[in-house]
Amino acid sequence: MIEDGDQEETEPQDPAAAGCPEPTTPPPAPATLRAHTFVRNWGSASDPVALLCDGGEVYVVKARHNGRPEIARMMVAERVVCSIGRVLGAPVPEVAFVEVPAELVAAQPELANFISGIAHGAKFIANTTERDGINHADEAENRVRFARLAVLFGWAHGADHQFIYEKTPPHRVYSHDHGHFLPGGPNWSGASLTQYDAHLDTVIAGGCNLTPVEINEAITRLKGVVPADIEGVVAGVPVDWGITDAERTNLITFLRARRESLINRYMPVLP
Secondary structure: OOOOOOOOOOOOOOOOOOOOOOOOOOOOOOOOEEEEEEEEEOOOOOOOEEEEEHHHOEEEEEOOEOOEHHHHHHHHHHHHHHHHHHHHOOOOOOEEEEEEOHHHHHHOHHHOOEOOEEEEEEEOOOOEOOOEOOOOOOOHHHHHHHHHHHHHHHHOOOOOOOEEEEOOOOOOEEEOOOOOOOOOHHHOOOOOOOOOOOOOOHHHHHHHOOOHHHHHHHHHHHHOOOHHHHHHHHHOOOHHHOOOHHHHHHHHHHHHHHHHHHHHHHHHHOO
């Protein structure tokens, strides 16, 4: 991790050339997509499934479960982290609300524990590896991407490093499955969202040997995320997922405070 600017500086990689998304304000919320066909499932904690949705697109879907309130907590974290990540320009999947109809749940044994209704969807990224650690960090296109992920993980208290990579050069990295972000992980609460002091993620920053120039670019991106962006992301979480008004306020305060903490800590790394 870099705090003192003591490593050799290099020219910053052009973010556009690195394939990073560039919006600085949240894109308009997409219309809710309807799921039509089960594709596959994964055996992870939140029981995600791939579903074919409107427009022929496949989304990795997390839905509320009977008797498992922690999955709804993961859905909130996933939605918020992916959404702020997109604003930051970090390499995370596009998100959408996915309607999982009752008839699909009834017809598909793999969905037996799902509660029908609006679920969280992350657009499936084809031709990528399974879950991996830090890899391909020397690829030029990944330098900007990893720097922004170091900021995103530090900002949102990331506790689960799950990276996937394109199988062909330049092997671009993506972060996925953010259900264990936020203090408290799947059991986060308003009371747990009081850890306002933030640092760059040490696993990413140290593992990639990020330079001051690369960190400065990512922190500059974070400065471009304004309070209204954060408030809009949190306001967009469906009430059916169990988030209270007080928790929305706590989450906004948490994200705003940690954003300021990161900016104040790392912005002076370069003059």
